[in-house]
Amino acid sequence: MKSLSWHHVHITLSDREAASKWHEQHSPAKRSPPTIRSENLYCGPNLLQIQSTTVSPDPRNRCIGSIGIGVLNINDTAIDWQSAGGSIEVLKKHIAKVRDPWGVPFELVEGYDIGYTHINLVAAEPELLSKWYESNLGGTRVKCDWDDTRFSLAYDTMLIMFISDTVSISSTTERYIDHLGWFTEDLDSTYQRLSANNVHFPVLPREYGPVRLAFAEDPYRNWIELLEPPNGKIRKLT
Numbered sequence: 001m002k003s004l005s006w007h008h009v010h011i012t013l014s015d016r017e018a019a020s021k022w023h024e025q026h027s028p029a030k031r032s033p034p035t036i037r038s039e040n041l042y043c044g045p046n047l048l049q050i051q052s053t054t055v056s057p058d059p060r061n062r063c064i065g066s067i068g069i070g071v072l073n074i075n076d077t078a079i080d081w082q083s084a085g086g087s088i089e090v091l092k093k094h095i096a097k098v099r100d101p102w103g104v105p106f107e108l109v110e111g112y113d114i115g116y117t118h119i120n121l122v123a124a125e126p127e128l129l130s131k132w133y134e135s136n137l138g139g140t141r142v143k144c145d146w147d148d149t150r151f152s153l154a155y156d157t158m159l160i161m162f163i164s165d166t167v168s169i170s171s172t173t174e175r176y177i178d179h180l181g182w183f184t185e186d187l188d189s190t191y192q193r194l195s196a197n198n199v200h201f202p203v204l205p206r207e208y209g210p211v212r213l214a215f216a217e218d219p220y221r222n223w224i225e226l227l228e229p230p231n232g233k234i235r236k237l238t
Contacts, residue, residue, distance in 0.1 A: 003138025043115025056223030068118035074110035118159035126162035181225035
């Protein structure tokens with residue numbers, strides 16, 4: 001099966017413009033012109049969308065744990081985030097777990113590709129979840145360079161990592177990372193293939209402006225946006 005191409009990670013915040021400007025100043029991301037739907041931050045081809053409207057409901061368990069960013073200097077970046085209103089939860093030699101001023105969790109990694117590099121998914125059975133993603137979205141199994149306990153799938157420009165965590169989060173816990181998104185050249189065929197694998201679609205294929213999209217759910221009820229661009233032609237920034 002051909003792997004789908006990575007498109008975006010979507011977060012929900014009350015002041016999307018302020019958050020977008022903050023991240024442009026304190027991360028490698030560059031801010032693109034906003035749309036009615038979202039603020040758009042790019043690190044190379046990888047997109048972080050900040051929207052003020054939640055798309056997906058709360059999952060049963062904690063799953064989308066954090067967004068990974070490759071940086072040049074871990075100490076300088078973590079301290080800069082803290083001094084600018086963020087917080088440091090863990091600071092090690094080459095890795096830091098931090099939050100921005102709005103509470104969104106990120107993992108900074110030094111000495112890796114600069115920019116948005118990976119998404120951490122946490123689950124009670126991470127290997128099973130990784131197999132679900134591999135079976136339905138493709139990806140190539142790779143070794144995590146900085147943590148060999150993680151199951152990892154490489155897509156064209158993004159790593160999805162699976163980490164063991166048995167702690168559940170109640171439905172009242174605030175969640176900032178809303179959903180993940182992949183491109184598909186043919187939404188209808190992708191929908192049919194995933195439906196045949198008993199994947200649930202809370203949002204069926206439909207037109208949305210110049211594109212077509214649908215939302216699927218993984219086993220933890222995290223939403224996955226499938227996006228077919230105009231004429232099925234995928235174009236990514238370089």
